[in-house]
Amino acid sequence: MTKVYSKKNDMLLMVIFTIVVLTMPIWLAPIGAGYPDLVQKFAIYGIFAIGFNILFGLTGYLSFGHAAFLGVGSYTAVWCFKLLSMNVIPAVLFGVLTSGVLAFLIGYVALRRSGIYFSILTLAFAQMCYNLAYSVLTPITNGETGLSLVKDDPRFLDGMLGVQVVEGLPSTSLFGLKMSGYPGFYFCAVLLIIAFFIALKLNRSPFGMMLKAVKSNQNRMNFTGLNTKPYTLAAFVISGMYAGLAGALLAVTDPLAGAERMQWTASGEVVLMTILGGAGTLIGPVLGAGLIKYFENIFSAFNESTLHSIFAFLPDWVEGGVVWSVSHFVGEGWHLTLGAMFMIIIIFLPGGLVEGANKIKSWVMNRNSKTSDDSGGSGAAPQTSSVE
Amino acid sequence: MDAFVLQIFNGLDKGAAYALIALGLTLIFGTLGVVNFAHGALFMLGAFCSVTVQKLLNFSKKVKDETITFFDAYKEQPYLEIWFGDMGTAIIDYSVPISIFIAIPIMLLIGLAMERGLIKHFYKRAHADQILVTFGLAIVIQELVKANFGANPIPVPAPDVVSGSAAIGVLFGLGESVVYPWWRIIYLFFSLSVIGAVFAFLQLTTFGMVVRAGMQDRETVGLLGIDIDRRFTIVFGLAAVVAGLAGVMYVPVLPPDYHMGMDFLVLSFVVVVVGGMGSLEGAVAAGFLLGILQSFASMNEVKSILPGIDQIIIYLVAVIILLIRPRGLMGRKGVMED
Numbered sequence: 001m002t003k004v005y006s007k008k009n010d011m012l013l014m015v016i017f018t019i020v021v022l023t024m025p026i027w028l029a030p031i032g033a034g035y036p037d038l039v040q041k042f043a044i045y046g047i048f049a050i051g052f053n054i055l056f057g058l059t060g061y062l063s064f065g066h067a068a069f070l071g072v073g074s075y076t077a078v079w080c081f082k083l084l085s086m087n088v089i090p091a092v093l094f095g096v097l098t099s100g101v102l103a104f105l106i107g108y109v110a111l112r113r114s115g116i117y118f119s120i121l122t123l124a125f126a127q128m129c130y131n132l133a134y135s136v137l138t139p140i141t142n143g144e145t146g147l148s149l150v151k152d153d154p155r156f157l158d159g160m161l162g163v164q165v166v167e168g169l170p171s172t173s174l175f176g177l178k179m180s181g182y183p184g185f186y187f188c189a190v191l192l193i194i195a196f197f198i199a200l201k202l203n204r205s206p207f208g209m210m211l212k213a214v215k216s217n218q219n220r221m222n223f224t225g226l227n228t229k230p231y232t233l234a235a236f237v238i239s240g241m242y243a244g245l246a247g248a249l250l251a252v253t254d255p256l257a258g259a260e261r262m263q264w265t266a267s268g269e270v271v272l273m274t275i276l277g278g279a280g281t282l283i284g285p286v287l288g289a290g291l292i293k294y295f296e297n298i299f300s301a302f303n304e305s306t307l308h309s310i311f312a313f314l315p316d317w318v319e320g321g322v323v324w325s326v327s328h329f330v331g332e333g334w335h336l337t338l339g340a341m342f343m344i345i346i347i348f349l350p351g352g353l354v355e356g357a358n359k360i361k362s363w364v365m366n367r368n369s370k371t372s373d374d375s376g377g378s379g380a381a382p383q384t385s386s387v388e
Numbered sequence: 389m390d391a392f393v394l395q396i397f398n399g400l401d402k403g404a405a406y407a408l409i410a411l412g413l414t415l416i417f418g419t420l421g422v423v424n425f426a427h428g429a430l431f432m433l434g435a436f437c438s439v440t441v442q443k444l445l446n447f448s449k450k451v452k453d454e455t456i457t458f459f460d461a462y463k464e465q466p467y468l469e470i471w472f473g474d475m476g477t478a479i480i481d482y483s484v485p486i487s488i489f490i491a492i493p494i495m496l497l498i499g500l501a502m503e504r505g506l507i508k509h510f511y512k513r514a515h516a517d518q519i520l521v522t523f524g525l526a527i528v529i530q531e532l533v534k535a536n537f538g539a540n541p542i543p544v545p546a547p548d549v550v551s552g553s554a555a556i557g558v559l560f561g562l563g564e565s566v567v568y569p570w571w572r573i574i575y576l577f578f579s580l581s582v583i584g585a586v587f588a589f590l591q592l593t594t595f596g597m598v599v600r601a602g603m604q605d606r607e608t609v610g611l612l613g614i615d616i617d618r619r620f621t622i623v624f625g626l627a628a629v630v631a632g633l634a635g636v637m638y639v640p641v642l643p644p645d646y647h648m649g650m651d652f653l654v655l656s657f658v659v660v661v662v663g664g665m666g667s668l669e670g671a672v673a674a675g676f677l678l679g680i681l682q683s684f685a686s687m688n689e690v691k692s693i694l695p696g697i698d699q700i701i702i703y704l705v706a707v708i709i710l711l712i713r714p715r716g717l718m719g720r721k722g723v724m725e726d
Contacts, residue, residue, distance in 0.1 A: 062516045109707050113714065116423045116515050117665075120657045121710070127654045128703040136696025264650060268523060275520065328535050336535070339527030346521045347509070 010200060017196055017283070021189050025182065033294055036181045037253075041297075042290045043188035044249045047195045049273040049285035051242020054199060055235050056271070057280035058208060060215035062119045064267050065106070065126030069099040069240040071133065071262030073247025075140070078147045078257045085157035086170045088179055088187065088252045095248025096241045102129075103240020107233050114218065126267055133259040146258030172252050184253045191249065192286075195242060200282060202238070211235050215280075243270075265335070272342050278352030287353060292338075299337055302330035390566045395683045401572040401641065403679020404579035405431075408634035409656040410663065410671035411586060412627035418603045418666045419620045422507055423515060425522040428653025429529040430628050433498065434491055434635025435644035436533055441487035442544050445480045482547050484640060491636045492629055499628025503621045526650065534646040541643035546571040571640045578637050582630060583672055589626075590668075599623055603666075658706045664719025674717055678702050 020027075024042065028034040033042075052066055073095040080091035110121040133141040141147055149169055172179040179187060202208045210231045213221055221228050251257055260266075269292065277288025307323045307330070314322060329337045349356050409431050416424050446466050453461040468476030479486070506525065510518045545551065550570035590596035602609045602616045609616045635644070642648065659678055663670030684690060686698035697704075709716065 060516070062519060064519075109711065112710060116519065117661060117710075119423075119516075119519055120661055121706075123654055124658050124703050124706060128700050131699040132696060135699050264654070265527070268527065271520065271523075328532075333531060333535055335527060336531035339524050339531060342524030342527065343506075343521055346517055346524065347506075350513070350517055 010204065013282070014197060014200065018193050021193055022186070024189070025185065031294075033297070036185050038293070038297055040185045040188050040249075040253045041293045043185065043192040044246050044253070045270075045273065045289035045293050046192050046286040047188075047249065048243055048246035048270050049277070049289040050192075050195050050199050051239040051246070052270045053239075053274050053279060053281075053285040054202060054211075054242065055239035056274055057285070058203070058211035058215060059232050059235050061111075061114065061232060061236070062271070063110075063122040063236070063239075064119050064264065064271070065110075065122035065124075065129075066239070066243050066270050067262045067264070067266035068106075068126040068129040069103055069243035070247040070250070070266065070270075071129065071257070071259065072102050073099045073244030074251045074257035074261055075133075075147060075247075076244070077248035077251035078149070078255055079140075081149055081155075081172060081251070081255050082153040083156060085155055085161075086172055087157070088172050088174050090157065091172070091252060092191075092245065092248045095251070096244045099244025099247065100237055100241040103237045103244075104233070107236035107240070111229060111232050111236060123264060123267070126262060126264060130259055130262040130264075133262060141257070141259060144259070146256055148256050172255055179252050188249050188253070191245065195245070196282070196286070203282060207231065207234070268342075269338070272338065272345070275350075275352055276341070276345050278354030281352070281354040284352050284354040291353075295337070296334055299330045300332075300334045302327075391687065391689075394566060394568065395687055396680055397568050397572070397576075399680030399683035400676060401575050401679075402682065403676035404576050405634050405638055405652065405675075406656055406659045406679055407672045407675025408579050408582060409631055409652055410659040410675050411583060411668060412630045413656060413660050414663070414666060414668050414671040415586075415623055415627040415630075417660075418668070419599060419623045420503075420507065420511065422510065422518050423522070424507075424627075425519055425653065426502070426526040426529065427522075427627075427631055428649035428651075428656065429526040430495065430498070430631040430649070431635040431638075431652055432533065432644065432646065432649030433529065434495060434632030435639050435648065436537060436635075437491040437494055437632065438484055438487040438544055438636045438639040439537065439542050439644060441490055442480075442483040445483050445486075484544060484546060484637065487636050488633065491632050495629045495632030496625045498632075499625035500621060502628070503624040507624065508621075526653070530646050530649060537646065539646060541645040543643040544639045546640035550574060575637050575641060579634065582633055586626070586630060587668070595619065595622075655702055658702055660716075662706050662709050662716055664716025667716065667718040667720060670716055670718030678705065681705060 021043070024039050025034045025036070028039060033039070048066075048070060052063070055061055055063055076098040077091035077095040080094050084090050106122065106125045110118055110125065113121060134143055151169060174183070174187060177183050210221075210228075214228050214232060218228055247257075247261070250261070270289075273288035273292050274285045275288070276284075276291060277286065278284030307326055308319070311319045311322050311326075327333070329340075345352065409427060412430070413424060413427050416422055416427070445468060447468075448464040448466040449470065450462045451465045451470070453463040466476065466480055468479055470476070472479070502525075506521065507518075510521060552570060553567035554570050554573060555567050590600055598609065598614055598616070599619055602614075602620065606616055638644075655678070656675075659674045660671055662678065663672070663674030681701055682698065685694075685701040690697060
């Protein structure tokens with residue numbers, strides 16, 4: 001199976017992606033997701049998942065500790081808001097930088113092993129960061145309360161540049177443009193598009209080829225006398241930086257940071273996003289992130305009374321049972337749905353939605369080519385994959 | 389010196405829990421080659437067996453309180469007390485030891501169902517898939533428990549007789565002041581006997597011999613006409629029972645809540661990695677070792693020199709071990725070394 005990537009197709013993909021992302025508030029409005037808070041989340045978690053996919057999708061190394069980088073990105077960004085400036089540029093830069101450094105340190109140790117060991121090691125490191133954030137590092141992380149802005153933070157850069165002090169808590173801004181609501185979304189969206197572009201370029205580059213080679217057979221790579229460690233480490237650091245960027249953006253849209261962002265469930269969530277969309281594909285992780293966040297939003301909003309109104313058409317005795325069983329999966333029980341979805345996807349569709357779409361596509365094509373040309377020979381399914 | 393002995397004891401009972409979970413993890417990995425991220429959930433299910441038994445035994449009815457005569461007062465009285473009198477009270481008091489007998493068949497069934505229903509289909513899939521599907525299962529179990537029992541820890545008392553503390557100081561010639569809860573001592577001996585039973589089962593019975601042979605070379609054992617798959621299924625059930633028992637007995641030490649499984653799982657994985665993947669002795673030794681190290685690190689004297697060391701000591705040790713001796717303390721050459 002050979003795949004030909006033409007520059008033209010990539011260009012087209014980029015253009016479509018850009019348009020789709022930027023018009024998200026418009027076309028998501030009919031399904032009740034066209035408001036800034038949610039589309040911001042789509043963009044931010046899209047970045048997170050793209051970054052995770054650079055590691056997992058390309059090299060096959062399954063990290064269970066990516067939430068640590070997300071959390072560190074958030075903490076750094078909030079500290080930048082506190083110490084330097086309410087401008088988002090330094091916050092984003094420092095957030096990416098610190099999580100990159102952390103990723104380098106963790107990756108250097110964790111990448112000495114592969115397979116299960118790597119997963120366990122990253123999980124252990126993430127739990128370690130989480131524990132530290134709750135205990136010893138409380139002066140930095142503010143423990144359980146979480147880190148937030150206070151009125152008399154120093155903000156040295158703002159002081160030097162003579163930015164006007166406003167009444168009450170200042171909000172994050174990009175050179176005066178407030179980073180809440182739609183401007184916040186467009187800031188995240190532009191970064192998402194850039195992140196996607198970099199991931200695309202990485203995917204097509206010799207470096208990306210090397211990572212894919214590591215995934216398909218690392219031993220063979222080692223036998224040819226090539227040291228794969230620098231490549232995997234680079235991939236780990238890059239994906240850590242993506243996670244840091246996502247974390248910083250979370251702080252940009254809402255200047256708070258708490259340790260629960262670093263919990264293992266958060267790491268599991270990004271794994272699920274990537275797998276749901278399709279690991280190793282370009283568009284899959286973004287798709288997965290969007291779907292998960294959308295369903296999270298919809299499902300956690302449900303409560304008994306909305307359920308009763310939804311199932312009102314059923315006879316009373318059926319309705320009671322249905323509402324009772326469904327209520328475990330919505331609202332507080334959203335995580336149950338998440339876990340169940342996790343299992344179902346991995347059991348039945350390990351390649352994710354993109355693979356599912358490709359299967360359907362090739363099945364349809366197959367049928368078409370069979371009916372249109374009975375001479376045989378050319379009836380084989382054309383191996384097309386539009387986005388990979 | 390007093391504090392020193394106490395910390396060793398403190399570490400031993402936590403280490404015993406780690407060792408039991410890690411033992412099960414290693415058994416499953418050694419036989420089936422599957423990394424079970426749901427093993428912590430099994431530990432938690434064991435703990436909640438205890439909670440359920442306690443709740444069932446305390447099933448009570450409102451009766452009139454005869455001691456209060458001014459007005460009609462009612463109190464809850466467990467049915468067992470009504471039916472059997474003092475005997476019933478004693479049964480309720482011993483709810484935790486009783487739950488052991490109930491937990492064994494339940495955990496065995498859960499283990500067998502899990503292997504037949506889910507894990508079986510994942511032998512030929514990538515390790516990443518195995519990790520992910522068991523991880524999903526762990527979330528599901530955890531959330532179901534949360535939905536049924538709530539998010540708060542549920543205290544379950546140990547029997548009255550052993551709720552006090554033992555003056556272990558006298559045993560070591562340290563004076564009366566060194567005391568230690570009876571229940572934790574019981575837990576330690578209980579885990580040691582479970583560990584001993586598992587090893588005896590593997591070393592002394594024919595079944596165990598076949599299982600050990602299967603761990604060495606599954607294919608050859610299969611070629612000899614032995615249904616190795618069925619035995620491995622039973623081993624999975626056994627591992628579930630071991631994790632469950634660890635949970636049942638741990639309840640009086642730590643009131644169970646829905647996320648205790650994951651908390652213990654991460655540490656147990658580290659234990660397995662430190663002990664050496666696939667080595668049962670390594671898992672047990674590393675469990676106790678890390679438990680003791682952790683309790684030493686939480687001494688105030690140590691914490692004042694290295695703040696926060698108690699939170700990260702286990703991970704630090706794991707990192708150092710992996711850097712110096714990547715296959716773990718007792719890992720065999722060639723078993724999962726990459």
